[in-house]
Amino acid sequence: MSAFSKYSRLYRLHLLRRRLQLRALRKGRELHRVTDHTKAIKPRDVLLLTTLRNERLRLPYFLDYYRRLGVGHFLIIDNGSDDGSKDYLAAQPDVSLWSTWHSYAYSRAGMDWINAIARRYGVGHWLLYSDVDEFLIYPFCDTRPLPALIDWLDEAGIQSIAAMLLDMYPKGEIAKRPYTAGQNPFEIAAWFDSGNYTISRNAKFGNLWIQGGPRARVFFADEPQNAPALNKIPLVKWRRNFVFASSSHMLLPSQLNKTYDSRGGEQICGCLLHAKFVEPILAKTAEETLRGEHYAGGREYQRYAAGFSKIEDLWSPRSEKYLNWKQLEGLGLISRGNWA
Numbered sequence: 001m002s003a004f005s006k007y008s009r010l011y012r013l014h015l016l017r018r019r020l021q022l023r024a025l026r027k028g029r030e031l032h033r034v035t036d037h038t039k040a041i042k043p044r045d046v047l048l049l050t051t052l053r054n055e056r057l058r059l060p061y062f063l064d065y066y067r068r069l070g071v072g073h074f075l076i077i078d079n080g081s082d083d084g085s086k087d088y089l090a091a092q093p094d095v096s097l098w099s100t101w102h103s104y105a106y107s108r109a110g111m112d113w114i115n116a117i118a119r120r121y122g123v124g125h126w127l128l129y130s131d132v133d134e135f136l137i138y139p140f141c142d143t144r145p146l147p148a149l150i151d152w153l154d155e156a157g158i159q160s161i162a163a164m165l166l167d168m169y170p171k172g173e174i175a176k177r178p179y180t181a182g183q184n185p186f187e188i189a190a191w192f193d194s195g196n197y198t199i200s201r202n203a204k205f206g207n208l209w210i211q212g213g214p215r216a217r218v219f220f221a222d223e224p225q226n227a228p229a230l231n232k233i234p235l236v237k238w239r240r241n242f243v244f245a246s247s248s249h250m251l252l253p254s255q256l257n258k259t260y261d262s263r264g265g266e267q268i269c270g271c272l273l274h275a276k277f278v279e280p281i282l283a284k285t286a287e288e289t290l291r292g293e294h295y296a297g298g299r300e301y302q303r304y305a306a307g308f309s310k311i312e313d314l315w316s317p318r319s320e321k322y323l324n325w326k327q328l329e330g331l332g333l334i335s336r337g338n339w340a
Contacts (some may be wrong), residue, residue: 009204011253017252020096020115020243027107028116031077031098035090038073038121045072046146048128049117051110052076054083055132057280060182062132063092069136070146071128075121077113079104096121105292111244114285122238126150129234129248130272133185136163136234137325138270139336150237153268159237162252162259163270164333165230167213168192168322169314178279185275186322193217194320194331197230205250207231207257214277214314219303228300232272233259268337273329277314 041047048071055062063074074095078086079102089097100113107113118127128146130136138149140162153161170177177188197212208231216227232248236245236256245252261267285308288301320331328334 013205013252013254016245017241017243020112020245020252021119021241022113023108024119024243026117027102027112028120030100030102030107031113031116032100034078034086034097034099035097035310037093038075038096040094041073041121041125043124044147046070046126046128046150047073047075047122048130049075049114049122050077050130050132050133051079051113052081052085053079053102053104054081054085056081056083056085056088057179057181058132058185058275059088060147061184062135063095064182065135066128066130067094068145069141070148073275077110077117079110092194106215108163109247111247115243118238118242118244119240123240125238126153127236127238129236129244132277134165134234134272135186135275136270136272137328138163138333139268139329139334139339141270141325143206144212147192148233153237156338158268160232160233160259161235161268161270162208163235163272164197164210165213165232165274166192166328166333167215167230167274167276169214169319171313171315171319173312174277174279174308175282175312177303178195178324185278186273188276189275190321191315191319192322193318194333195318198224202250202257205245205252205257206254207233207250208260219300219307220310233257234272235270266335266337268335268339270334273322282308 048066076089076095076097078099086099088291090094104110168186169191170188171191179188193213196217197210200209202209207228210231211227216224218226222227229249233251234248243252250257259267285304289305
């Protein structure tokens with residue numbers, strides 16, 4: 001790439017970042033404060049951000065998991081829940097909650113709202129962006145909580161780390177293994193695909209692009225190139241000029257996306273265990289297909305609906321049963337890098 005082409009690309013990304021910052025300022029006005037405990041945030045707290053809708057069933061385990069992992073405060077946006085999620089979250093002393101009935105799609109899948117909250121409360125903190133069905137696993141997570149990890153990241157001068165989204169699923173019919181509130185979802189969804197992944201480099205943003213897993217194998221088998229992206233950068237030391245560009249798939253400035261060693265070495269990375277495929281996924285699929293608020297008018301959920309009309313079980317003879325982070329490291333799905 002010539003010097004002019006590199007400069008031109010960086011300038012276009014700079015303009016995009018400015019547009020996204022302005023969008024966040026405007027779309028942030030759509031948020032209504034429900035409970036505000038942000039004065040309790042300590043300078044070294046890890047902050048978790050998420051947007052959700054009708055996730056009352058998942059919330060007890062989600063909050064408990066991340067509290068035990070070391071999250072100090074939750075910054076949550078409720079997008080029109082009517083299942084009790086908002087009331088449940090409003091009663092939590094370590095949750096600051098906003099609500100909105102505005103369109104999830106027109107806020108770029110909630111990221112305009114997330115950027116607004118991150119800019120106001122996240123500067124100087126390590127931010128963890130995670131959906132309610134995603135659970136961060138990283139090397140030594142069973143003995144070293146998030147504050148220990150970020151201490152090492154700060155010392156190493158690392159600003160962001162990647163985590164591949166690892167789709168988990170049950171063995172047998174999904175509908176026959178219903179999930180109950182407070183339950184560890186991986187007691188049900190204990191299986192994953194260990195090796196059918198493709199990786200390419202996004203020339204514009206510089207991040208790695210990962211596809212595969214059961215969603216590519218089952219729901220996008222005829223066009224795997226259109227399967228959902230599994231690459232995420234969920235943990236970032238936030239500054240005022242940062243933005244999430246597309247969920248946590250990529251961020252701006254673009255140097256935050258270089259979470260890999262292009263010289264052949266390894267940098268630290270984790271996995272987000274994705275508990276999407278537990279019941280009530282079938283009802284959720286039908287609802288989101290009709291709403292059309294997700295990416296590309298809900299194309300992904302349309303694929304789920306079509307797939308679940310034909311199959312009831314995502315398990316295959318090549319599926320692996322999840323054990324622990326050491327297993328994922330052995331399979332090459334996470335890396336400790338230089339963290340010993």
